[in-house]
Amino acid sequence: MHISEGVLSAPVLITGAALAAAGVAVGLKKMDSDKIPQVAVLSSAFFVASLIHVPIGPSSVHLILNGINGLLLGWMCFPSILVALALQAILFQFGGITVLGVNTVTMALPGVISFYLFHRFVNQQRRLLPLAAAFTCGFLSVLFSGILVAIALVFTQESFMSVAKLIVVAHLPIMIIEGIITLFCVAFLHRVKPELLGGIYGKGS
Amino acid sequence: MEKGHNITIYLLILFFASILVISTNLPVLAHKVIIFAWIEGDTVFTESKFSDGKKAINSQVLVFDRNGKQLLEGKTNNKGKFSFKIPKITDLRIVLNAAMGHKAEWKIPESEIRETMGGSENKAAGWSSQSIGVGLSKEELKELIDESLDKKLRPIVRMMNESQSKGPSVTEIIGGIGYILGLMGVAIYFKNRGKKREVNRDN
Numbered sequence: 001m002h003i004s005e006g007v008l009s010a011p012v013l014i015t016g017a018a019l020a021a022a023g024v025a026v027g028l029k030k031m032d033s034d035k036i037p038q039v040a041v042l043s044s045a046f047f048v049a050s051l052i053h054v055p056i057g058p059s060s061v062h063l064i065l066n067g068i069n070g071l072l073l074g075w076m077c078f079p080s081i082l083v084a085l086a087l088q089a090i091l092f093q094f095g096g097i098t099v100l101g102v103n104t105v106t107m108a109l110p111g112v113i114s115f116y117l118f119h120r121f122v123n124q125q126r127r128l129l130p131l132a133a134a135f136t137c138g139f140l141s142v143l144f145s146g147i148l149v150a151i152a153l154v155f156t157q158e159s160f161m162s163v164a165k166l167i168v169v170a171h172l173p174i175m176i177i178e179g180i181i182t183l184f185c186v187a188f189l190h191r192v193k194p195e196l197l198g199g200i201y202g203k204g205s
Numbered sequence: 206m207e208k209g210h211n212i213t214i215y216l217l218i219l220f221f222a223s224i225l226v227i228s229t230n231l232p233v234l235a236h237k238v239i240i241f242a243w244i245e246g247d248t249v250f251t252e253s254k255f256s257d258g259k260k261a262i263n264s265q266v267l268v269f270d271r272n273g274k275q276l277l278e279g280k281t282n283n284k285g286k287f288s289f290k291i292p293k294i295t296d297l298r299i300v301l302n303a304a305m306g307h308k309a310e311w312k313i314p315e316s317e318i319r320e321t322m323g324g325s326e327n328k329a330a331g332w333s334s335q336s337i338g339v340g341l342s343k344e345e346l347k348e349l350i351d352e353s354l355d356k357k358l359r360p361i362v363r364m365m366n367e368s369q370s371k372g373p374s375v376t377e378i379i380g381g382i383g384y385i386l387g388l389m390g391v392a393i394y395f396k397n398r399g400k401k402r403e404v405n406r407d408n
Contacts, residue, residue, distance in 0.1 A: 004238070004308040033396035040389035044382045051378065083388060087381040092373040094237055 005096030017101030023078035047084035067141035070111020077111040110144030123197040138182030240301035250288045260285030265302040270295045
């Protein structure tokens with residue numbers, strides 16, 4: 001879902017870069033020194049995930065993992081995803097440096113949204129609710145990203161509905177797989193380190 | 206103590222995840238689209254694909270001249286191929302527009318086209334047709350050579366095409382993770398330095 005270099009027009013690129021800068025600033029402000037390793041590890045996971053290709057469906061798609069990134073990091077997924085995307089652009093030539101801002105927003109904003117939607121359910125001491133929330137979180141983050149990509153592409157000649165439909169259909173398998181991965185991550189953390197799910201901003205704050 | 210435990214768990218997860226990626230021989234795959242073009246005779250052949258080897262089918266291909274004027278457009282077939290007769294002797298810029306914001310381009314310089322179109326007669330002028338001693342004119346001979354060269358070079362062209370589209374290597378993946386861990390170190394350093402300064406000021 002990386003948008004390539006030279007597809008978008010300058011206003012879209014600048015808007016994307018500005019939004020990404022704002023998001024990164026908020027994320028960096030929320031980042032305490034003891035959260036930094038967590039951000040780095042999730043950033044690495046995002047970086048590597050794009051190499052895991054899912055050979056189902058009509059197009060070339062890969063894992064994204066922005067759901068779990070957002071769920072565990074909140075606003076801090078902006079810096080996490082920015083770093084991972086920058087390295088993907090430099091080392092793998094996915095996306096590009098000029099579209100870095102737009103790509104960061106399309107990936108990280110759904111993460112932040114799903115943090116606010118699902119975080120409160122994930123750390124509850126019930127059996128099924130956290131798992132269901134985790135699956136929905138992974139599923140919807142990819143869907144939101146697809147919609148944001150389509151919005152970014154509206155300003156080129158492609159029409160919104162056709163692009164959105166194409167992206168959503170192509171990423172349907174990914175949405176389901178991401179949902180399952182997020183579910184397993186949450187289940188695992190529940191057993192091993194439940195405070196990671198609850199106390200990302202410290203208890204009570 | 207607890208913080209240390211946290212980090213250990215994360216690093217373990219990361220470690221196993223990267224082992225999984227590297228060892229399952231998942232073709233290391235990518236999200237990039239590539240167009241590759243070469244000339245045979247007076248025709249330009251192009252091949253388009255995603256970097257995992259999946260062909261970019263039914264995608265728009267645009268051809269521009271040096272001044273950015275569009276010369277022609279077409280669509281790749283179900284093998285990701287599209288070919289066209291050279292429309293004009295100029296620098297050609299071939300742009301592939303795959304869906305979902307994927308774009309790639311390939312340039313063919315004018316000199317290359319001139320050479321293959323036989324526009325460089327005077328280069329061969331040093332050869333006199335009599336000295337060859339076969340009943341072939343200079344032009345016929347040149348054509349024959351071109352033809353067989355095209356044929357002989359085709360596998361090499363294909364090989365280059367393949368190697369062009371190779372995904373990221375293990376070194377790059379490990380390197381990227383290394384960069385992230387390094388950045389983590391830098392971030393921790395600066396956060397802690399800020400804290401220390403605050404403590405000093407308080408004292």
